[in-house]
Amino acid sequence: MVTGPAGSGSGTATATRLEEELAALAGSVPDPELPVLTLADLGVLRGVRMHEDGHAEVTLTPTYTGCPAVEAMSADIERVLAGHGIPDVRVRTVLSPAWSTDDITAEGRRKLAEFGIAPPRPHAAGGPVPVALSVRCPHCGSTETELLSRFSSTACKALRRCTACREPFDHFKEL
């Protein structure tokens, strides 16, 4: 357990040095849809555990239940760990506890904004953010932005437009 909140099914409390190393490697894999972010930035890597028979069990949680990137993430993790001498890698997807945009690290938020995607606002409860917290335009920095659609190019984003610079942009919507 190196990354993220304590996940169910990640078993024992303390990770060995090898497990920490492997977790760092798996966490450095770029997200297939948002390659500026690593899986660690995104907060979807729940842990790596070595089993006695030599296989590594990696637990991963999807951002959305239907997120099609999970399969690509699993393949990338397997390849990276294989390159580190672990041929038998099994990636397990866990849903609980549910991933939240609050799991994206501060570094991840910074990279998103730099990449032109407005990062999610922090929120405690589930679902859409009810209060009218403004979303800042990642291009010009204005807070005068409007929602075009709650659904955008991928499940995790909403489509907005800046009323100052008129550029449309993606917003990593709160979940």
Added chain:
Amino acid sequence: MTATDTPTVNAALALGDDALILSHRLGEWAGHAPELEEEVALANIALDLLGQARFLLSMAGDEDEMAFLREERSFRNLQLVEQPNGDFAHTIARQLYFSLYQHELHTDLAAGDGPFAGLAAKAVKETAYHRDHAVQWTLRLGDGTEESRRRMRAALDALWKFTGEMFQPVEGLDGIDWAVLEGRWLTALTGVLEQAGLAVPEGPRTGAWAAGAGRQGLHTEPFGRMLAEMQHLHRSHPGASW
């Protein structure tokens, strides 16, 4: 393959088939939605539902076999979700009825400690967006033009008779008080429709011939054609992959 041995498998099929079939119906809008943003929205909602379906059907067996090799009578979905898309108002009415229901149901399941609690805790955050989408369109159509109001009212009326089935108890979903769930659904629905200037439909909420029948594997006429389209590729080319 159509194991309904245990209450948990029974419930996984009921919830999984609801998600799968509605996902397929929403997917039929691809290339036909009134505007690009709406096309993306409906496809996103369909993708969320497909994710839920994959998880749930895997609890019952091999997900592909469950989706593509079962016969019509083995599907346990509500008749509401198999109804054709109709015009855009029909799709929104179906979304409104179902997403309000699914959101309330997931809220209850997430609060428990049963086999569906983990998925429900995840899905409830997604269905909150589905519900908001349906609510906002209901307000726009109901409070829009004479034509949009007429169509929205017709759609709500047409699908009303399929809404009673949602509250038939499902074996394997323990700890759900279905009467309370129905009360909450009706309260939420009434609030939205009042705000949209639309009346809550009148008339029975089940057909005399069909009360709870989808959960027993009895489906309406359009469902067979939908299944044929959904399954034919997999059946024609067993084991095919991209």
